[in-house]
Amino acid sequence: MxxxxxxxxxxxxxxxxxxxxxxxxxxxxxxxxxxxxxxxxFRRISFPISAALSxxxxxxxxxxxxxxxxxxKGGTLLEVKAxxxxxxxxxxxxxxxxxxxxxxxxxxxxGPENVLIRVAEQPGGDAAQQAALQKLxxxxxxxxxxxxxxxxxxxxxxxxxxxxxxxxxxAIVSILIYLWFRFEWQFALGAMIANVHDIVLTxxxxxxxxxxxxxxxxxxxxxxxxxxxxDTVVIYDRIREMLRRYKKMPMPQLLxxxxxxxLSRSIITHFTVTLALLALLLFGGHAIHSFTAVMMFGVVxxxxxxxxxxxxxxxxxxxxGEHREDAPDTATPAKKNKA
Amino acid sequence: xxxxxxxxxxxxILTALIVCLCAVxxxxxxxxxxxxxxxxxxxxxLGLDLQGGSYLLLEVDxxxxxKERLDQIRDDVRRTLRDAKIGFTGGVTVRNDAAEVRIxxxxxxxxxxxxxxxxxxxxxGLMGSSGQRDLEVADxxxxxxxxxxxxxxxxxxxxxxxxxxxxxxxxxVNELGTVEPVIQRQGNDRILVQVPGLQDPTRLKELLGxxxxxEFRMVDTSVPPDQAQQGRLPPESELLMSASPPPVPYVxxxxxxVAGGDLTDxxxxxxxxxxxxxxSFKFNTSGARKFSQATTENVGLPFAIVxxxxxxxxxVIREPITGGQGQISGNFTVQSAxxxxxxxxxxxxPAPLTVVEERTVGPGLGQDSIEKxxxxxxxxxxxVVVFMLLTYRLFGVFANIAVxxxxxxxxxxxxxxxxTLTLPGIAGIVLTVGIAVDSNVLIYERIRxxxxxxxNAISAIxxxxxxxxxxxxxxxxxTFIAAAVLFYIGTGPxxxxxxxxxxxxxxxxxxxxxxxxxxxxxxxxxxxxxxxPI
Numbered sequence: 002m003x004x005x006x007x008x009x010x011x012x013x014x015x016x017x018x019x020x021x022x023x024x025x026x027x028x029x030x031x032x033x034x035x036x037x038x039x040x041x042x043f044r045r046i047s048f049p050i051s052a053a054l055s056x057x058x059x060x061x062x063x064x065x066x067x068x069x070x071x072x073x074k075g076g077t078l079l080e081v082k083a084x085x086x087x088x089x090x091x092x093x094x095x096x097x098x099x100x101x102x103x104x105x106x107x108x109x110x111x112g113p114e115n116v117l118i119r120v121a122e123q124p125g126g127d128a129a130q131q132a133a134l135q136k137l138x139x140x141x142x143x144x145x146x147x148x149x150x151x152x153x154x155x156x157x158x159x160x161x162x163x164x165x166x167x168x169x170x171x172a173i174v175s176i177l178i179y180l181w182f183r184f185e186w187q188f189a190l191g192a193m194i195a196n197v198h199d200i201v202l203t204x205x206x207x208x209x210x211x212x213x214x215x216x217x218x219x220x221x222x223x224x225x226x227x228x229x230x231x232d233t234v235v236i237y238d239r240i241r242e243m244l245r246r247y248k249k250m251p252m253p254q255l256l257x258x259x260x261x262x263x264l265s266r267s268i269i270t271h272f273t274v275t276l277a278l279l280a281l282l283l284f285g286g287h288a289i290h291s292f293t294a295v296m297m298f299g300v301v302x303x304x305x306x307x308x309x310x311x312x313x314x315x316x317x318x319x320x321x322g323e324h325r326e327d328a329p330d331t332a333t334p335a336k337k338n339k340a
Numbered sequence: 341x342x343x344x345x346x347x348x349x350x351x352x353i354l355t356a357l358i359v360c361l362c363a364v365x366x367x368x369x370x371x372x373x374x375x376x377x378x379x380x381x382x383x384x385x386l387g388l389d390l391q392g393g394s395y396l397l398l399e400v401d402x403x404x405x406x407k408e409r410l411d412q413i414r415d416d417v418r419r420t421l422r423d424a425k426i427g428f429t430g431g432v433t434v435r436n437d438a439a440e441v442r443i444x445x446x447x448x449x450x451x452x453x454x455x456x457x458x459x460x461x462x463x464x465g466l467m468g469s470s471g472q473r474d475l476e477v478a479d480x481x482x483x484x485x486x487x488x489x490x491x492x493x494x495x496x497x498x499x500x501x502x503x504x505x506x507x508x509x510x511x512x513v514n515e516l517g518t519v520e521p522v523i524q525r526q527g528n529d530r531i532l533v534q535v536p537g538l539q540d541p542t543r544l545k546e547l548l549g550x551x552x553x554x555e556f557r558m559v560d561t562s563v564p565p566d567q568a569q570q571g572r573l574p575p576e577s578e579l580l581m582s583a584s585p586p587p588v589p590y591v592x593x594x595x596x597x598v599a600g601g602d603l604t605d606x607x608x609x610x611x612x613x614x615x616x617x618x619x620s621f622k623f624n625t626s627g628a629r630k631f632s633q634a635t636t637e638n639v640g641l642p643f644a645i646v647x648x649x650x651x652x653x654x655x656v657i658r659e660p661i662t663g664g665q666g667q668i669s670g671n672f673t674v675q676s677a678x679x680x681x682x683x684x685x686x687x688x689x690p691a692p693l694t695v696v697e698e699r700t701v702g703p704g705l706g707q708d709s710i711e712k713x714x715x716x717x718x719x720x721x722x723x724v725v726v727f728m729l730l731t732y733r734l735f736g737v738f739a740n741i742a743v744x745x746x747x748x749x750x751x752x753x754x755x756x757x758x759x760t761l762t763l764p765g766i767a768g769i770v771l772t773v774g775i776a777v778d779s780n781v782l783i784y785e786r787i788r789x790x791x792x793x794x795x796n797a798i799s800a801i802x803x804x805x806x807x808x809x810x811x812x813x814x815x816x817x818x819t820f821i822a823a824a825v826l827f828y829i830g831t832g833p834x835x836x837x838x839x840x841x842x843x844x845x846x847x848x849x850x851x852x853x854x855x856x857x858x859x860x861x862x863x864x865x866x867x868x869x870x871x872x873p874i
Contacts, residue, residue: 007718007722010722010726011722013726014722014725014726014729017726017729017730018729018737018740021729021733021734021736021737022734022737024733024734024873026729026730026733029730029731031731034788034792035792080705082704126694127399127694127695127696128694131545131695131698134698135542138542146702146704147540147700147702148701148702148704148705149699149700149701149702149705150698150699150700151698151699151700152695152697152698152699153696153697153698154694154695154696154697156696157397157696157697164829165829167829168825168826168828168829168830171825171828171829172821172822172825172826175821175825176818176821176822179817179818179821180818183814216830216831216833216834217764217833217834217837219826219829219830219834220764220826220830220834220837220838223822223823223825223826224771224822224826224841226822227818227819227820227821227822227823227841228775228819230815230818230819230822231775231778231815231816231818231819232815234811234814234815234818235782235811235814235815238810238811238814238815239811242807262789263785265785265788266778266781266782266785269731269781269785270775270777270778270781270782272727273724273727273728273774273775273777273778273781274771274774274775274778275774276720276723276724276727276774277720277721277723277724277770277771277773277774278720278770278771278774279720279723280716280717280719280720280723280770281716281720281767281770281771283716283719284712284715284716284719285712285713285716285763285766285767285770286708286709286712286713286716286763288389288705288709288712288763289763289764289767292764292767293767296771
């Protein structure tokens, strides 16, 4: 079935390619040329909004917390597939509750035959986790196929969490250092603020949605970091170029021109990344579902917004371009931007 | 920007082609690739999450290693002081990571220190030149001498323990007849075991969970076990339980007649008379001599076969056993006899191992993940390709050619590095397709801008490339840093993601700087365009 669809799409691409090569397609402009949106003026709205959202995210983090996955919390996770075709979760729950392993979480996962079983970390160190696994395996018996097993002792889980956090910090700092070398320090600082903002909001999202926070979440966070910065750097590059070329242009106007001239690229790129992520979200299977969902939120929603509405305008406050000769640094929007 | 010498163009195309060709072995069955020359055999390795298998992280018990060493020090101290006829009171105590002994006479302290310092050996190996020793002997005051293990000596001991353990683990895993297991040291005290295709690691864990310290010792018949349990235990004996249920106590002498290290072979077989499963074994020359001597001296007395401080059986010696061969019977099933034979052949672990992390994926789930990952990859790529065609038309075709070569190069590089492809790794490739076109978008948008700025076609294309490439480099390096950090901190599937992401960035920058430019340059030379259809 899927193969037929894929072959069909392949043929469509071939036809489109030929048509495109012959120059017969109409030009598609997602973003019109010469936009002049006054993005920097929005900083009076976007900064308070971002600050408020960040506070909400941090509050959520402390009140709701993150749903720590087995990687960071320790314990046992089993993914089982009922041989009969439909899993009887209620019966399974009764059997497993009787084992005395504390709280046993059961959750349908993917199809009706798949069940995810989570057992919290058992007191008594690494050997106790293994004993719990034996009990679970015994109790489940032959009615199910065990598809996946994960058992983590308390120390390894603690180490993984520490490692993940250190990695996140390390990434932020090393990117900061790189930007400091390539740009002025204000840019590095601006990117860093934007960066932390992205991570804070994404953590807020993970807290609300209560997706498992595990190693893949750290991977998602680091990817978000990379892409959001990728975007920020593209705009910063343009700002730097404009700063060299137009010595007398007021900062807000210069920032606006920079954002506007890269706007088409920002939107097209984010659209293609969204397409790729959408495919992963819809067809990639449940194993990477939360991974792609977090990435979708971070890359598409937060990343784009941040680089346009936070990373660029914040340069005004950080004093970029102040020491240019005769540069009047006022917040009055230039007339041109009213268009 | 648009001029390439013939040699440069050729170099670029050859590089791309060779890297792409590295992916070829993946399209042939493994058996066929095995017959190719070694340099052509490099291919992608599927991660355990895709092909199924078991991942175990084992930890060597550092406390056990330390305790063993301290016990050994205690015995050494006792012997040394006795040999030197130096009196001490209260015995040798082991506490707080050190052994302590109180010398009775004040005047004996200095000679005792001198004697005990002889026990301390310089550390061997790489640290041999550092002048560090494996034991620190100090006067703790008040007649107490303190012997402690320096940090470096402990690390050295752990390192040796791990090295020995890895060898034993390797032998035990190989006995299971699995395909291409990976056994690696991780950190200071851990061993990573990856066994592709293993669905249920229960038996593997049982095999690895035993130290398999085998000893032949005499049973102490001077005290009946029930009296010994009430505390009347002779100092040279200890109380051990039987291995098979129900637990039966035995009083066994501490002195070891022959140890498992003297075994040369062990096989599971059947007893000729009773037909029950037994393990037959062979001693090496020195083992055979010791065993023959002990059995000759003790005819009519029971001896105990002890495995990991549990008595497997305690037969009575009917006649001297001089052939260096014997068999162990002890309520075995075929499986447990087999396992014991494996353990005896592989040798004893220097310290017990604990499973601290276990991840197992069944082959069904792995196959399912491959199929879903492939589907997502196809759909994602198709969506992006169609979108590029609609947005940039002819230049979209150029971009799509570049992206296709880009993905082929990713697979080529992954194969060349024998990298592991995981499900998040597939996600990384799909994501790379999404951003690989970003480099094209940056270039094309810049060309559009330059055109709007009033440049003519060729000069706009030239300026577009020149200005966009600097940006491409800057923006990709930041993502690459994130991928590098991820590679460093991640394990398993996550590391797979970092690898594809990182390689994707390298190929993306390469194609943007060379291939895309080359394609456009050819088009410009061929067409001499007055306007750019972009």
